[in-house]
Amino acid sequence: MQDTLRITEVFYSLQGETRTAGLPTVFVRLTGCPLRCQYCDSAYAFSGGTVRSLDSILEQVAGFRPRYVCVTGGEPLAQPNAIALLKRLCDAGYEVSLETSGALDISRVDQRVSRVVDLKTPGSEEMHRNLYENIELLTPNDQVKFVICSREDYDWAVSKLIQYGLQKRAGEVLFSPSHHQVKASDLADWIVADNLPVRFQLQLHKQLWNDEPGR
Numbered sequence: 001m002q003d004t005l006r007i008t009e010v011f012y013s014l015q016g017e018t019r020t021a022g023l024p025t026v027f028v029r030l031t032g033c034p035l036r037c038q039y040c041d042s043a044y045a046f047s048g049g050t051v052r053s054l055d056s057i058l059e060q061v062a063g064f065r066p067r068y069v070c071v072t073g074g075e076p077l078a079q080p081n082a083i084a085l086l087k088r089l090c091d092a093g094y095e096v097s098l099e100t101s102g103a104l105d106i107s108r109v110d111q112r113v114s115r116v117v118d119l120k121t122p123g124s125e126e127m128h129r130n131l132y133e134n135i136e137l138l139t140p141n142d143q144v145k146f147v148i149c150s151r152e153d154y155d156w157a158v159s160k161l162i163q164y165g166l167q168k169r170a171g172e173v174l175f176s177p178s179h180h181q182v183k184a185s186d187l188a189d190w191i192v193a194d195n196l197p198v199r200f201q202l203q204l205h206k207q208l209w210n211d212e213p214g215r
């Protein structure tokens with residue numbers, strides 16, 4: 001397949017997560033994912049979608065005149081041409097982020113991209129897919145995220161934070177409650193009690209628009 005990607009949606013919204021939360025951002029959601037996290041809020045992107053040329057995706061993104069572009073999914077890196085899309089978005093001058101499960105090699109992603117690597121917790125039921133080699137590749141332009149489903153997940157995330165010295169490798173270490181699976185205020189209290197060097201985040205788009213696709 002030549003210069004195409006299977007795409008679920010392209011939309012303009014406020015970034016709900018990560019270090020650019022609250023900033024207007026174009027989302028490019030790629031179709032398909034080899035994982036099945038039990039909490040996945042984007043399961044509608046597992047199948048379907050439309051095969052599109054990189055040119056047509058770039059053209060649609062440009063129409064929004066954005067500063068920030070987030071490539072998400074599904075699992076973007078499951079499609080080899082995601083690498084080319086990310087490079088072309090950087091070349092076009094956008095500030096580009098990539099949301100990835102951490103199960104696929106991030107080494108070929110353009111260095112200008114902020115790679116948001118989700119380390120899958122035990123509660124995701126996909127922890128065995130984590131590719132720990134990715135951790136050595138992280139730079140201060142990258143971000144690591146833990147989606148926490150329980151106190152057990154929190155304790156596991158703290159152990160990985162310490163084991164890998166994550167706050168020294170990545171620019172941000174993010175702790176996010178799995179939506180409605182752990183009380184957000186409990187997670188906030190645990191972080192404060194332990195004086196953790198991490199950033200708590202809530203999915204802003206779910207506060208604003210519940211969980212509508214395309215927002």
Ligand SMILES: C[S@@+](CC[C@H](N)C(=O)[O-])C[C@H]1O[C@@H](n2cnc3c(N)ncnc32)[C@H](O)[C@@H]1O
Pocket residue numbers: 033039040041042072073074075076099100101102118145147176177178179203
């Ligand atoms: C839908 S995934 C797509 C990108 C990639 N497959 C990944 O897992 O990072 C984007 C982010 O949403 C998070 N996420 C999915 N469902 C969630 C939920 N119910 N509550 C909180 N975060 C969730 C994922 O853990 C991931 O960090």
Ligand SMILES: Nc1nc2[nH]cc(C(=O)O)c2c(=O)[nH]1
Pocket residue numbers: 013014015016017027042072073099205214215
């Ligand atoms: N507004 C908004 N921000 C987001 N950040 C990450 C999203 C995702 O589904 O990956 C997302 C999303 O779906 N909507």
Ligand code: SF4
Pocket residue numbers: 033034035036037040041042043073074075101
């Ligand atoms: S890796 Fe991402 S898209 Fe795939 S199931 Fe998990 S949260 Fe959903």
Ligand SMILES: [Mg+2]
Pocket residue numbers: 041042
């Ligand atoms: Mg979403």
